[in-house]
Amino acid sequence: MIYRYATFIKAINLSIDYTILNISMVIAYLIVDKSYIFWASNKNYLPVVLVFNLIWLLSANITGLYEQVLNKDSIRTYQSVFKTYLLFVCLICFTIIIIIGTKAYFITREYLFYALALFGFLVGVWKLIFLAIRKSDRNLLVDARNVIIVGAGHIGKDLYHYFKTNTDKGYNVLGFFDDEPEKVIDRKLYLGSTDNCVDYVITNQVDEIFCALPVSDSGKIEQLMLDADKHLIRFKIIPDYYINSKKSMFVQNFDHIPVIAVRPEPLESMLNRMVKRLFDFLFSCFVIVFILSWLFPILAIIIKMQSKGPVLFVQLRSGRDNLPFKCYKFRSMRVNSDANKKQATRNDARITRIGAFMRRTNIDELPQFINVLMGEMSIVGPRPHMISHTEEYSKLIDQFMVRHFMKPGITGWAQVKGLRGETKTTEAMMERVEADVWYLENWSFLLDMKIIFLTVWNTVKGEKNAF
Template sequence: MKEMSERRESYGYLIDWIIRFGDLILINSFFFMLYFLFCKEFIPEISLSYEKKIEAILLINLSYFVASTFVRFNISSNIISIDKIIQSSSYFIALYIVIVTGSFSLFDILSIPVVPWLISFLVLGMLFCISHILFRLMLKAYRRKGYNYRRVIIIGGGINGIAIYNELVGSDFGYRILGFFDDNIANIDALPNYLGDTSKIQEFAKKEKIEQIYCTLPGNQDAKILELISFCEKNMIRFFLVPEFYKYIKRRFALHSLETIPILSLRYEPLQHKSNQFIKRTFDLVFSILILVLVFPWIYLIFGSIIKISSPGPIFFKQKRTGIKGKEFYCYKFRSMRLNAAANSISATKEDPRITKVGLFMRKTSIDELPQFFNVLMGDMSVVGPRPHMLKHTALYSMLIEKFMVRHLVKPGITGWAQVTGFRGETKTLADMEGRVKKDVWYIENWSFFLDLKIIFKTVMNVFKGEEKAY
């Protein structure tokens, strides 16, 4: 048993080095092929001396270790999603591009045209992400066979203890739950593997080389919890305390501190960080300017003309909607309906007689939403976010749905997570709107730049594929 445990731990330490070694092989092979293509095939006049080749190899590898000190991959982490792997790998490559390009320029190593250089790094980024995803999948398969796992016990067999067990029990996450300790005899029959009362924890943990302890004991057992914390720190065991309020708040939240006093925020909001706000706003500006310059003019000429010919009235339709923090703003669209008195109070329905023929096409292809990129440019909206509602609907649903106003903590979007996951268009029942709100709140709590890109990609795919609720 001791020999197997030591071997398992040594394999665990090797995994991060295996990842680094694989990365270096990929990067060096990539630059070798890049040099061969540019210097031997496309631009033969570019050539490097032996000394410059040695400098290039050193800079290529040194840049990797410099970039890896700022961006952590966490591929070997017990629980990490594919999205996070792609995100961290992309951040790494972006930083690596800057460091390598700067190093090559500083030491006058190699001069390659900008466009081929950027395309080459785009290819490297794709290869890098694919290699990390494949490694993660192989690691999960390796863990399913019983290798590279962490030995865990759970203290307390109540609702929270069972919830922790259900989250960790998947062996492909790399956890082996040896069992439960609990003083409450009433919980014994419901536990998957009862190991004894809490007085036996320390002896068992030492004997079985426990690496992590999850404690779900109630707060009225302070002395026992403090004793466990002291024991874990003396024996280099990681201790995790599951707070009692998990029974009431079953969502992602943020824990802050005011000096030494812990403060709990009801939800984690990535967009509260200034750096994330800057990233999102920069992307909004760049993306909206590109759409308004490259796509909007000819869409306006074509569909603006058809709108004017097909029915009397303006090309654009503007409507007051609820924005960030409840602020009202005018949302712009291509007019898709005939002029009517109910436009600001009744949403479009299936086979709505107010919708013109060209309007129906624009709605199905989302062309009617293009003018909202002006809203993005003005700062009232974002490319991605919860869809803004009419003022009447905001007043109504804020009274009927408890978390409805939470969706206004961020800017509304042209498209959103709810729209690409089945909650676009008409909401026939209160349950439909509750589902949309749930998706919007999830987006606020789980925002990332790559999630925005994913939503934009799914939106474009849905335009070509067609959506049942697009009317």
């Protein structure tokens, strides 16, 4: 269905949830605090407010709490709320108790209990109220529209089929207008010639005109557009050519010239690239200084004890724009001649004991933070493939090279969806490529945070394809 106020209601939901969260924190502060310092003046309290608010935003983004708020039924709504709240509590406890420490801001476990319990209760009551309001006023939110299609060629027929198979979109197609009646298969849907179109719309309460005429009829299209504007009728043009796929495309305007890009690329924005690069730099510095600095010598000794060869495995892999770069990993296999052409398999005899542990826990990938620091990789992105695999699969999979529009990553959307490890079939690689292209088209900083969280979570619980 078309919802007039979908974005507005989503914003209302988010705003009320945040209001409830902060009210809960203030009430818990008043219950627990004995210093009698006004909460807004307490410098130790305000950073905790920031942490709570940011973690709720991250949790809601990971679970998709605010997506399709008008479409989810009551059970799915409460499932989303429960998952978000549970994740929120876990992240709060981990962040404050383990990372920040309760002493730093004089946070007590009693305060955490009161704030989280009160927030959980109040947000549960609010969602119950929201569902009741939504049920009673749902009809006011639906915007069903009567439309007609001008042009009964293959484009017009495709559009009609879309509206008929996607009734939830709310479009009611009354019929076609075309100067060639034989193009309309169902005679009941033929409403007349294009010259009669505007008169019909005026007398039959039609909300929109969808024009699917070919570009050769540009004169008719311009006249219809002018007539629609004169009578306050919404007029939409379907391009004479479009790619026959289900993915969205991105339209830009070069002055009066519309340009259709086959895919949106958020990281083409300089600001987005700067944000991603800054995070990559800071995060990689943290890992190198606080983890690799002491873990590297320990693993180096164990790797050397278990097999001969270098500590690091260095391999040429395909990077951004398909430029090769040296990718670093802790060596998890015995030195062998197949390393640059054969993937690791389950129970692979080449893998050492420490190598098996490192691969299960993804520790072998840690040296790639050096690649990230050098700007050759990103923390999140498509996994870099061996040069030989790039050459092989680029011939078999049409979109394979698209993943090289961006830097490869230590982890990625395909990996957290379980599409990792050995690819025995072309179909398995195709699924991985589709996930990588989806990430390219839908990148956001919060999506990166979600992928990093899921990577850590999957490592803790274990993955069947990690070997």
